[in-house]
Amino acid sequence: MTSAPQPVPEPDQRLSLVFSALADPTRRDIVARLTAGDATVNELAEPYDVSVQAVSKHIRVLEDAGLVSRTRDAQRRPCHLEAGVFDLMTKWIERYRRAAEDRYRRLDAVLEQMDAQDAPPVPTPRTTKEADAS
Amino acid sequence: MTSAPQPVPEPDQRLSLVFSALADPTRRDIVARLTAGDATVNELAEPYDVSVQAVSKHIRVLEDAGLVSRTRDAQRRPCHLEAGVFDLMTKWIERYRRAAEDRYRRLDAVLEQMDAQDAPPVPTPRTTKEADAS
DNA sequence: AGCTCATTCAACCGATCGGTTGACCACGCG
DNA sequence: CGCGTGGTCAACCGATCGGTTGAATGAGCT
Incomplete structure (x- = not known):
């Protein structure tokens, strides 16, 4: 149930999601760091002084915007920049x-x-x- | 010179302002329409079914992001796309x-x-x- | 079976957002 | 001069946001 069909919103709404996602400096930084290669939530969360949960939420936003995709690797969820x-x-x-x-x-x-x-x-x-x- | 010198934020914060401004569909539409030429607040507000004040706020956001500038023309305040x-x-x-x-x-x-x-x-x-x- | 690590869910909190209404200011014009 | 027009300011409202803490799930390791 975690994986709903993901309806892929129409382009205008999509643009809203993308711009809105990149409006946050932390999220932009995450994107920047992902250009160096995939990373897990914990790895990504390490430099910031916020909780892991907060970073997890950020990643969710990036994922909803289609900026990031994730695969499964054991209990890890590596993030990949799209x-x-x-x-x-x-x-x-x-x-x-x-x-x-x-x-x-x-x-x-x-x-x-x-x-x-x-x-x-x-x-x-x-x-x-x-x-x-x- | 209605207000303070407008310190021009550093680029990272500026990016946040810009992305955040464009995250709103109405604001994106305003930008789109401004590519056709300068327009006043009332002209811009006309197509939308929200109050003029709301549009005025939107324009303020775009202005703070540096996406539009405004001049004075009598009591009108034409918006210009930057x-x-x-x-x-x-x-x-x-x-x-x-x-x-x-x-x-x-x-x-x-x-x-x-x-x-x-x-x-x-x-x-x-x-x-x-x-x-x- | 337990234990631990990685991640997410759930509830909550204060701040900000987009919108409203009503009052207000700054012009230009009769 | 008064008045209408263009625009903004101020206060308020519900929704969303970014963050927290605490508990749950999932997958490996002894």
Whole structure:
């Protein structure tokens, strides 16, 4: 019963889980240390001055976010970093980063144009609506 | 200059703020919409069925994380997306993504070697099992 | 069978979060 | 001048979070 089917949430909710998981410094540190290789809960818990249970909870959060997977090795539960999730984040970030930079460049051009001429009919790169995520 | 100098937190804390800010779907959506151009609080609040105050709070969180900046235009406070913060995230992510992938590849090689030692006849079928969850 | 180590479950606690409502401030305009 | 508009501040509320302690489960070792 410990292993439910794990429904794999849809990407938006997944993003929430991932970002939320990485919002905690301890959890980020755990991820960082896991890049050096798999580790057990006790090994991971050792450097921090919190209880093992607390670290176990952290790992659960990382697991729910899909950042970490675990196997069984006797009574140990080694944690393994899942590199795949990073792509999800990178995709999200890159999309908007690029859009933002493009816009910035465009605005820059507009400003230059406005500067070159004097008072063009364009009021401001006003925007309001538009932009749909998903 | 409505408030204190805004000390600009050190990068680790900053990362926490950024990830935490993006952990909320509404806030992510606001960011997404801001890539289409600056917008006021009321404009941003319009699509959601929450109060304007709630959206104002969301924007404050994004601002504290350095994801958006604001200027004054009469009584309006247009929000502007700050593209720079994305770099911070991308750097963090890329670092560990690459490390994780390298490690994966290395492990793969080790496994192959172990396999070869045991069963040398087959000259490496070369079916690098890639990550299925992506 | 016991014992011990590794991990998790369960209950609890204070702090923070996302949301509300109501009052308040800062403009610009008639 | 008063008033409406855009936005924020303040207090409050339920839910969740990160942490604790204490007890339970699971798997090896004599």
